Amino acid sequence: MSDRLLPLLLLSASVLTGLSACGDQSTEATGGKHAANPEQAMPSAESAQAGIGINVAGMNPAAKPGDDFYAYANGQWMQTTEIPADRSSTGSFLVAFEATEKHNRELIKDLLASAHPEGSDEARIADFYKAYIDVAAIDAAGMQPAQADLARFAAIKDKHELSAVLGANLRADVDPLNATDFYTENLFGIFVTQGLATPGTVLPYILQGGLGMPEREYYLSDDPKMMEIRTQYRAFIEKLLESAGIDDAAAKAERIFALETQIAKAHASRADSEDFSKSSGVWSREDLEAKAPGIDWALFLEAAHLGQQDKFAAYHANAITGLSALVASEPLDAWKDWLVFHQINSHAHVLPSKVDQTAFDFNGTTLSGTPEQRSRDKRALSALDEYLGDAVGRAYVEHYFPASAKAEVSAMVDNIVTAFGKRVEAIDWMAPATKKEALAKVDSIVVGVGYPDKWRDYSSYRVDAHNAYANVVNGEKVEYAHQLAKIGKPMDKGEWWMTPQVVNAVNLPVQNALNFPAGILQPPFFDAKADPAYNYGAIGAVIGHEISHSFDNNGAAFDATGAMRNWWTPQDFAQFAKQGDALAAQFDAYAPFPDLHVNGRLTLGENIADVAGLSAAYDAYHASLNGKPAPVIGGFSGDQRFFIGFAQTWATKMRDAALRARVATDGHAPGMYRALTVRNLDAWYEAFNVQPGDKLYLAPNERVKIW
Template sequence: MSDRLIPALLLSTTVLTGLSACGDTTKDTVATVSGNVASAQTSTGQNAEQANAMPIGINLAAMSPKVKPGDDFYTYANGEWMKTTEIPADRSSTGAFLVAFQETEKHKTSLIAELVKAEHAAGSDEARIADFYKAFTDTAAIDAAGMKPMAADLARYQAIMDKQGLSAALGANLRADVDPLNATDFFTENLFGIFVTQGLATPGEVLPYFLQGGLGLPEREYYLSDDPKMVELRSAYRAYIETLLTDAGISDAAARAERIFALEHKIAAAHASREDSEDFTKASGVWSRADFDAKAPGIDWTAFLAAAQLDKQGKFAAYHASAITNLSALVASEPLDAWKDWLVFHHINSHADVLPSNIDNASFAFNGTKLSGTPEQRSRDKRALSALDEYLGDAVGRAYAEHYFPASAKAEVSTMVDNIVTAFGKRVEKLEWMDPSTKKEALAKVATIAVGVGYPDKWRNYDAYTVLPTNAYANAINGEKVEYAHQLAKIGKPMDKGEWWMTPQVVNAVNLPVQNALNFPAGILQPPFFDAKADAAYNYGAIGAVIGHEISHSFDNNGAAFDSTGAMRNWWTPADFAQFAKQGEALAKQFDAYAPFPDLHVNGKLTLGENIADVAGLAAALDAYHASLNGKPAPVIDGFTGDQRFFIGFAQTWATKMRDEALRARVATDGHAPGMYRALTVRNLDAWYTAFDVKPGDKLYLAPEERVKIW
């Protein structure tokens, strides 16, 4: 819940927050823009009337029309925006996603303000929302309470006398705070994280997944890399540990910080790499209860699992099997005092935002400014809205959807989804390289995708969540425990194919591989991604590409390993998979060449799944747009053809500015390439070359045989 660096907003996993410029432009500017692209189609009759009646959707003022699209398409679409847009002081990045986020935030601010002013029945969701908000924003009360709300937890760690007690404490801290399949979120400050859904290797059986954890920095390379910037961050982190302990009134802070830092270095060395973490084939192992004792000695697993409320569970998904073994060994080999110090620090660090201001400010100075370059912390009221999304997300989302997501928008987006799913299926049918047996499996997967638009069919029940109007720390702890119990309750029951993993107000979208399902929350179904009044070309290039992206995740390098039931099994012929892998290698090489800094290149392998989804999703969205024209020529609007508007709309949704620190962190840890490179996905579509008259000699030109065509 603290402001530690976690990869932020990106489609299907984390979402890249951003901002798109707004404004009008003159006819002279439009004429200049049109002069740099292929000749526009002639508008006559009905098409001319259509063109005059609908807004273009794309932001003309954001463009740099004098830039040749074939040399730098991203700058052509976003150049003026890049020059004039400033990253807000309380943000590490900005772009199109931030526009939608800020609009959603305005709506939530209005909703919460009304709830806080009104009286509510005790135990109602409205009362919970109001009380949570009041407690979180009452910094005077938080400061006055000091460390007292946490005293019992710190005493619990101090009372640990042996490795059995340590094991019980580690188990009691276990939370459902990671998501490797739907959000590529591997970060937890607890020694292990829990995720609950159908097992990768157990079709139809819901299991608790065990994932590695225990670090304060974003991931293992921050501890192990010799890169000078990583070395600098490690030094700053060591100092931060001492500062936080001092501010919390913990004695002998310097010596404790040294022990904690040394222990975390060993924890990092015990971790699986980020690349291995994103390879589901390496994470599908299933352990019995006896396997923990045999394969991972060191932790007292009887004590650990009893404290974690998992002592009656006989089967587990060992997502990070090697790390479970290695981390358990560290529990046995490292001094008890080091572990106790580590527990104290991470309990403080992970709850800094509900502790006194000096601790909260110190946390932001490191996690916000040093790690991601953000100069200013967000205001307390806005942070309260984010905290409500975390702890009472469905309750807030229900009110949000009722007020701000009309049925007409749900219907229109649902139609777009159906059209793009159909287009994707037709693309599969036309694949010449795919064996009929493989094609049959792929088409079955397309036909059975379950799509949720706007909000879930069933809303979360929060009756078990006690929220106090005067204790922000207790609300956070209670909320974590309630979420943990909610997730554990799914074990042993049939998987809910319709389960949502995002709240309606989130500006994001997700593919759920073991459910063969998609979620498109209401938060992203607004400008600049979707505008019911805008031209279809724009909407298909913007939200359509998002929809296509999520559909395509079912067939990226990881998604292609799952069948229509969500079971992970090989449904490919060897020749088909070899062809698929060959195209993936070509795409990885393409992205390896992108370098935001002279000393840092994008990792094509790490970002491959997202890049495959971008290529295939954009192609399917374009096909669906063409089909939506029902055989009629696309109207020309403001001098742009339909395909031009489609591609520009796509590029503008990936308008991105990031602080250097955040950009380095993104490249080092995130499975998504930065937005300015995702916009260059267009290089792989033949239609882009035609639309903008891109020819050999242009800097972005790829010969036809070099263009990646996977689906």
């Protein structure tokens, strides 16, 4: 999961980023082990008893678990499931997302049917929705709503004024620690929390930005497919400008593309971006002037409402230097063209239909392979989640998240945290001092289940029932102000970084905290009617995953207070790194295309969390049995249901373009490979009688044991 964020499987061009997340021998799963008798057949869906949880009809009994466990758990689902035309992928996350979307649609329908006091959250939600779905009004207004912004760019006379405009455009639109989200179309992005190297001090982090494509490799890679996308992107820039009525689009597109190529060269790589040890530097105001000349920092920071700030977390230090130099060296006209393009591209969804569709054709279809744009009403619901997420979430949990679900999941969390602590206590290679630090971290984790204790105040957010563009721009400014208000104040360990309705979960390293929103606490991840084996394999593994992020290759660098501090002995860390190397090599071997394999190093943090989290969930499941044997349900043992439930939450079907993008740029491996985490647990081999010679078999000494 993420974490950062669960990847959420690129369910659309802009919604749901990453949990997140076949042999032919006929065999049967019966009571204890996987039988090898080819005459036997897997129990049918009809024969399965109530409470089994797993989707028996989605399995493939012809696949041998030891050869292709993913196909065994999801083979029939893979054959019969079609990716919706308005999606780049589908899977378990989409099932839960669509259930939440249906509930939100019902809430909005009720809100629209009533009048609400002016200034209330209900009125804001209703007005935002009305403006967003009124395509006729958006088309009739044309580019007029954006004219004030475009005029600001046209009026820039020199690099000093350019610096001020770049600062005024700054937004809190990145999250390197919790969501591994490094993308912003502004030249820099801002993130606000406790500094990596400043425990107890909340700082604004400065991150690299300025690209229209996902990251630097799209501009610099010599891979033929990347080169083809570059050609299409250059044409897209021109077409988008033309659709917005911008004169001399061809020449401006050429300047914009050339500038972005230089910006890409100044960027850190994705792998370096995910390495917190390279990102902990703190710069003073003087450091900005001395280390990053080119921008008029006084004007930039004043326009960004950071004029009084004297310390900054320089997350992408080298990129800050490189991008600032480009402000000085690149032509002013190129920067003005670049500002116009990105203002249009980033707000295309609330601009005329021609602009909106042109942006989707590239960002949705070319980059992710999605044939059709989602319907306007569904996109409006997603926009509400982004700009009024807590207001919608508060109504959502009141209607659709029962107290019983919160209590049951909270108990599971307690059990898995306990199980994880016992696993740490049992590690024989760890020095007492290191183990003491690790246990202190386990004991101090703050867990939020369902929804936050405090709700956001949107009273400063002006929403116009007739101006969708203004609503989005105002929403960005309100979020920015909300984040800046935290600077210099004590960090709130209970702060939520997700809305309650999102289908996701997150580990917050500097808070040493976890969020499990209500949106993911529903089928297929959590089923109150299902047997514990399924729930521990499904949502339990998610819970374990997020706990384990506190101890992955990045999380292990933080102590119990959230400070980035080395609390390891050299010998202990060498042993930890050795297991990480083995896991990276394991994932390097997975290749969805002949010319592209998973990057085991890039995905290492997520993979460590999967292994450790699944192990802790398994221990907690067995502890929940209180010494009693697990029942056999539908012909499946408890352990079999646990592991099948885990694999089915990673059911994933992606369009080729989206899968390539995931593998090339995302810190989460595709779901079909994450399901194979089971290879590292001894209990999986026993549950399905996996033997030497089976394709997925790992010798006991090759199974990765982390935490």
